Each structure stands twice: as C-alpha cells, then as structure tokens.
Amino acid sequence: MKEVRFISFWLLLTVGMATVVFNSCGKDDDSKDEQPDDKNKPSTVAVTGISLNKPTLTLLMGETHDFIATITPNDATDKTVTWTSSDESKATVDRHGRVKAAYRAGTATITAKAGDQTDSCIVTVKINPPVYDEGVIINGVKWATRNVAAPGTFAANLEDAGMFYQWNRKVGWSSIDPIVNSNGGTNWDNSIPGGIKWEKTNDPSPVGWRVPTLGEIQKLLDTDNVDSKWATENGIAGRKFIDKATNNSFFLPAAGYRSVLNNDGALAGGGTSGRIWCSTQFNSVNAYNLRFNSENVNSSENGNSYGYSVRCVAE
Secondary structure (H helix, E strand, O other), rough: OOOHHHHHHHHHHHHHHHHHHHHHHHHHHHHHHHHOOOOOOOOOOOEEEEEEEOOOEEEOOOOOOOHHHOEEEOOOOOOOOEEEEEEOOOOOEOOOEEOOOOOOOOEEEEEEEEEEEEEEEEEEEOOOOOOOOOOOOEOOOEEOOOOOOOOOOOOOOOOOOOEEOOOOOOEEEOOOOOOOOOOOOOOOOOOOOOOOOOOHOOOOOOEEEEEOOOOHHHHHHOOOEEEEEEEEEEEEEEEEEEEEEOOOOOEEEEEEEOOOOOOOEEEEEEOOOOEEEEEEEOOOOOEEEEEEEEEOEEEEEEEEEOOOEOOOEOO
C-alpha cells in the first residue's frame, strides 16, 4: 500500500507542475498581445525655443518693420507664431509679425509666442516732426499746433505759414513768392474746385488728422469757453486761442492767403490777417472758413478757389 501511495503522490505532483507551466505560458502570450503598437502612435515634436531677429528696435512714427522669428527645433510639429503688443497706442503688430509705429512717442513690447515659448522686442517710437503733432484740446476739439505744409506734413514751427490750399484739393501752394505748388507747378489754377464737402482723398492733413468742420470752427469761436487775442510767436504776428477752463492754447500765424481777384493767385494779407479752411461747403462755388486779424475773428464764406491755410483737427 505504501508503494501505491508513493507513486500517486509523484503523479499528482507532475500533473500539477505541468498545469502551472501551461498557465504561465498562456499569461505571457496574453500580455504580449496587449502591448500597444508603437508604430501607430501619433508623434509630435514640441517647440523648445523662439528668437526674434532684434531685441530692441527704434522707429519713427508711421514706420514699419518686419520681424523674423526663428523656431527651434526646425522640425517642430506646430510652428505657428502669435504676436502681441503691450501698448497699441505706441506700436501695433499684425499676424505676420509686421510692427507699425503709431503716432505717439513712447515704447511698446512686441512679443512672439510659439507653443509655450516666447521672445520679445522693446520698440521705441520717436517723434517724426514732419508728420507728428501732439495737438491741444480747445473746447472739446483737439487741434494741431502747426499749419499743414506739403501734403501729409506739418510746418516745422508754430509760427510757420505752411502752404496754402484751394478747397477740396490736395495741392499745396507756396506761402512766399515765387509761386510754386507741391507738385512743382508754377501756374496758378483758376478753375473752381468741385464737390459738396472736402473729400478724404483730397485731404492734405497728415495721418490721424483732417480738415475741421464748420461745427468745430464754431466751437473755437465760442466766447463763453474760448478766449482769443492778437499775439506774436517768435516775432510773427497772429491770433492765439485759449481754452478758458484748461488754459490750453494754440497760435494761428497771420499768413495771409492767395487771392483769385486777378486770377493769378497773388499773395495778400500776410502779417495782418489769416484764413483757414473748414470742410463744409456753403454753396457750389463758396466754402466756409475761419478769418482773423488784429481786430476780430469770425467764420465766413469765400470762393473755394482761394488759397488758404489748413489747420487740422484730430480724427
């Protein structure tokens, strides 16, 4: 009986071990089947850096610059760059990285971002005197402090005459003789300008400015809020306008005008009077303007082929 029991014991032990080995092999095979196929996984390459071609930049008002952004690594999956400006009143930037200096001096930080990486450039905007004027607010209207010179530019100084313009035309005429216009012509244009208002395309004002309306002229003549007096600026006679509430002021030189009485655009009134156009038409051949001398200042309507100064207001 002992021999039989001994044989049965070893038989059971052998069968049990075979079962364990079999089950173990089955588990190993199942685990291999559950492993993911690496070849089918989507692969991405992250951005590790971005750099701009300039760490600092100085622009004159109205100038532009195209930034170049370099992304690393070169095979980054998503190389999209987004651009932002810390102060759009100083400088703006478009989605292509073109920065434009606004018409206000100061600094703005331009930032480029790709992925979670960024780089920045400090842009300094400097005054461009021919096209920039700080302006001054008189009775709620922001006026330029200088007359318009050649189309799109301001006179260099407060007392400078600038150029004369016929109504609704963008050609400037010299304020001294010999007569010459901003295109180089020397023959006065006797024709009558057309239009029912001063069109934007014909406005000689620098960017951000325009010819004033009759309503804005009338606010300047509001004696409850604005005072005016005959004055001189660097030896040049003219009229000074002062906001009674703020004491803000600006000066209009007595530049005179170019007359059409003899159809030759002759200079008249220099040193004793001045005229500035407004954009409002009076009738088909006349337009409103501001006229002043040492005695008084008022609005008037005159032939729109005269050559008068342009003193613009902010858009």
